[in-house]
Amino acid sequence: MASEAGTESTSTATSRRKRWVGEYGPLFTLTVGSLLVVVAGGLIQVSFGAFSMTLVEAWQAVFNLRVLSNPQTWEAFLLGGEVPEMNKRSLIVWNIRLPRVFVGILVGMNLAVSGAIFQAVTRNELASPFILGVSSGAGLMILLTLVVFSGLAAFLPLIASVGGAVAFLIVYVIAWKNGTSPVRLVLAGVIVGTVFGSLQTAFFFFADDIGVVQSAIAWTTGSLTGTDWEQVRMALPWTIVAMLLALISSRQLNVLLLGESTAKSLGMSVEKVRFALSGVAVLAAAASIAVAGIVGFVGLIVPHMVRNIVGSDYKQLVIGCVFVGPALMVAADVGARLTLNPVQIPVGIVTGLVGGPYFLYLMRKQDKMGEI
Amino acid sequence: MEYENRLQTDGGTETTVDSDPLQDGHRQGASETASELAGEDLVIGYRSGDEPVINGESIRVTPGEVTALVGPNGSGKSTLLKGLADQLAPDSGTVRLDGTDVHNLSTKELARKLGLLSQENVSPDSITVEKLVEHGRYPHRGFFDSLAEADRAAVDRAISLAGISHLRDREVGSLSGGQKQLVWIAMVLAQETGILLLDEPTTFLDLHHQLEVMGIVETLRDESDITVILVLHDINQAARYADHMVALKEGAIHARGSPKEVVTEELLAEVFEIDARVERTEHGPRIEPLRARHDDDETESGGTEVTDRPAESTTRKTGSGGRSDHAEGVSD
DSSP: OOOHHHHHHHHHHHHHHHHHHHHHHHHHHHHHHHHHHHHHHHHHHHHHHHSSSOOHHHHHHTTTTTHHTTTHHHHIIOOOOOOOOOOOHIIIIIIIIHHHHHHHHHHHHHHHHHHHHHHHHHTOOOOTTTTTTTHHHHHHHHHHHHHHGGGGGHHHHHHHHHHHHHHHHHHHHHEEEESOHHHHHHHHHEEEEEEEHHHHHHHHHHHHSSSHHHHHHHHHHHHOOOHHHHHHHHHHHHHHHHHHHHTTTHHHHHHHTHHHHHHHHTTTHHHHHHHHHHHHHHHHHHHHHHOOOOSSSSHHHHHHHHHHHOOOOOOHHHHHHHHHHHHHHHHHHHHHHHHHTTTOOOOOHHHHHHHHHHHHHHHHHOOOOOOO | OOOOOOOOSHHHTTOOSSTTHHHHHHHHHSSSSSEEEEEEEEESSSSSOOOEEEEEEEEEEEETTTTEEOOTSSHHHHHHHHHHTTTSSOEEOOOOOOOOEEGSSOHHHHHHHEEEEEEOOOOOOBBBHHHHHHHHGGGGSSSSSOOOOOOOHHHHHHHHTTTTTTTTBGGGGGGGGGHHHHHHHHHHHHHHOSSEEEEEEEOOHHHHHHHHHHHHHHHHHHHHHOOEEEEEEEEEHHHHSSSSEEEEEEEEEEEEEOOHOOOOOOHHHIOOEEEEEEEEEETTEEEEEEEEOSSOOOOOOOOOOTOOTTHHHHHHHTTTTOHHHHTTTTTO
């Protein structure tokens, strides 16, 4: 009897494990795959460039124990301060090339999660910070800061957030008619995005010298060129806050997917939750736009890719986005920095070139697209 | 003929369909613990400014029993249901749940006491049946709470009551329309509310699943204290499964009472504008629609979109025992 019961419990344990693997297996594979891409992309980024070194040398520089174990270096990197002495390779790797990879990681996860949240809030697969006007609002404020109020550059993420939030508020107000609907939100977003985009372009005419225009273009297409630990410090706190909020809100996001009337009859204050979650998404988008400009397609495509693999459960979807976003971003930045070496192109051009065709492919493959 | 608009229905203790032993048994035990829902002088419309759909009606449903709202398309039955569920805020009037104005309840408190199944429901295709039913526990969980033992038990009960245990791990997108409806009902059941509002739960379903759904309603009526209000298109179904019927026409309550009182040839002519024969059977009145009536021409025949309804076979096929003999072993 006892042994029978024993085998029975092991068999239920096995079946439970099987179910667990069936449920979380794809997510696990996805995260491991994404981590590998990030690590590989990061190593390529630190090895190649104007100052070339071999992969082994790059490895050694990255895992230089004297750098890693010195609290002073971390203080310098994360809080800002005097960078202690280190050898030339480590300095290049740790001070110039790695921060760019880290910024790419932060930007990728922010955009992906922001897009995922907007897609649940609007119940529309085609939603993203870009579609809903958030990017152009934030971008406009950034341009305004760079061209007119250049003294305020230190507060870029905050200013970008304000711009993004204002744009989204306008979108919400336009779409509001006894509550909002996914379609009206997207339409209003396109309208606001177009107007703000025009204003951005108008700024180019008022810029005095070509350098400002070039950096403005870099902003509006999205670029990681010249990013530094300063950008990491700028984006990191907001990223942590936004990612945590997104993760703990996954059940609310799941219930939002059941539609407004069901969510309401289940006891959710739909408009309040939508508004709060949109706030999280705006914050995430603004944090990335402030350090890298408007990188297109990542916020649209990553949630889509992840949903195709792990399904629509937001608990898994958000985690997937936190990993796949960085993978796409770091890989794209490898292309942006190295394909036309020594000329660097904005990473937004690469994501656009990769993202557009992928989206076309999805459109052809899926019969219906739009509603989640 | 116009029935008077009584605020009180015919009282919970009266036996309306005396030939049905199950109903008798149920009514004797009728329910002091069951929840009570009443709407008073409700004016409900979709947009302020427009003519309201429901104009100053009162309704009180008997606790622990099944009340069916019937009426032609556009008569306001779904609107009344949404008003009672507080999905549509009434322009005036109050809805009281156990004596409390529902506006004094938070949305979550209300959702713990009153469940609503809407006419149309959407879900992501890839969600599993179990996960969807788990969402029914939303009003019982705090922001950070994970699924507690009590929640799992409620989900299990709901799934077995809805008879969808075999679908538990399937993706909702792979189910038939009828199976999906059972899953949605299970989700509302998992809410474990004292009051359950169902908006046309059988419309668009095949006969098998209509019987499955009404079997669940029957089980709730006979074996629980849950107060059920449902909108039905099929008068035969309403007459067979409901303890009370409320007939609406053009936003006004035209008649209310037991099926025997409500389902009459006069009422069908007046409210539904059809000529029909009403037969008294052991399962209550059964109607046989004959033809549509027209205002201008009393004798015109044909054009009877109502005659091909599946309702007739619905009543004939089921025994009073309900669905179990029918449903078992049959799946799409």
